[in-house]
Amino acid sequence: MKVSVGISSRHLHVTKQHLEYLFGEGYKLEIDRPINQIGQFASKSFVTLKTENGLIEHVRILGPVRPYTQIEISKTDAYKLKINPPVRMSGDIKGSEPITLIGPKGTLNLNEGCIIADRHIHMLPKQAIMYGFTNDEEVMVKVPGEKACIMDCVKIRVADNSYFEMHIDNDDANANLIKNGDLLDIIKKK
């Protein structure tokens, strides 16, 4: 079976408290455009990422606010920032890489929160049942073309309000010449 690809550029999710610290009291995220995951959106707000030895400007906040602040970058970004974030699923930030966020009204030194997002496939509970997948199951995904490969250890994420889509970062997309909306084959393991 096939899944369409959504390429995630570097971005972050923030708590309400951190958003106000960075942008000022009462600040609210505005929708620039909706993303495919239901209820989520690319906001009009950006921050700068800072580490001891690097800086990346103009990194977009995705909304709405979340119960945790999480910064998702690629390995290429990590080399630029000279840090070594772990590969993690969204929400699993305990002990992840420290990073500093700079907003127009405040600078926030986080002890953890920066990750490289693991490749994953979102689906609804009813789709998981219909297609025979379980939450956290690892599958393989076949990429055709001149730089063909089979990605292994791709996680299935089953949740309400999901849109059936595979998420990869820019490194995965560029290495394997994948474009937004490409349809790739999911392969069940054993």
Added chain:
Amino acid sequence: MKVSVGISSRHLHVTKQHLEYLFGEGYKLEIDRPINQIGQFASKSFVTLKTENGLIEHVRILGPVRPYTQIEISKTDAYKLKINPPVRMSGDIKGSEPITLIGPKGTLNLNEGCIIADRHIHMLPKQAIMYGFTNDEEVMVKVPGEKACIMDCVKIRVADNSYFEMHIDNDDANANLIKNGDLLDIIKKK
């Protein structure tokens, strides 16, 4: 069987004529450090890559001079430069992407020469016989780890003066968390 990995950052090879056009008459490449492929070296000379909509500075020339000028960049670089170079094996530059090189003494508009280097494994003729590979054979290469994958369509390049090594670019390395010197398994196809 295992092969060690060499990660190729963006770089270029130049003809003697183009080198002198960019750096001045009689200019010679100096060795900064040898690379693993026998007789080849990272030189101390750099150029700027320019396209209609982008610029990348400080791109290293590998020596010695060659019968053709070839610029090898990653897909990430290609997005920065807003061009679409083909995936090619080294030396196969006919009809590849135009690009401009800027040196301290001259600016060179090339009608072709920019490629994304295809993943390949160098080996000596005697190694090819010993291990049972042929020139241009396609193999798969298994990458372990948290972002495990099987790279397909990896080309075997048999030539004298080779050093047994797999060459990938920064996109492949970063997407799959591969480091210089990592040992990967080669898998014969069919």
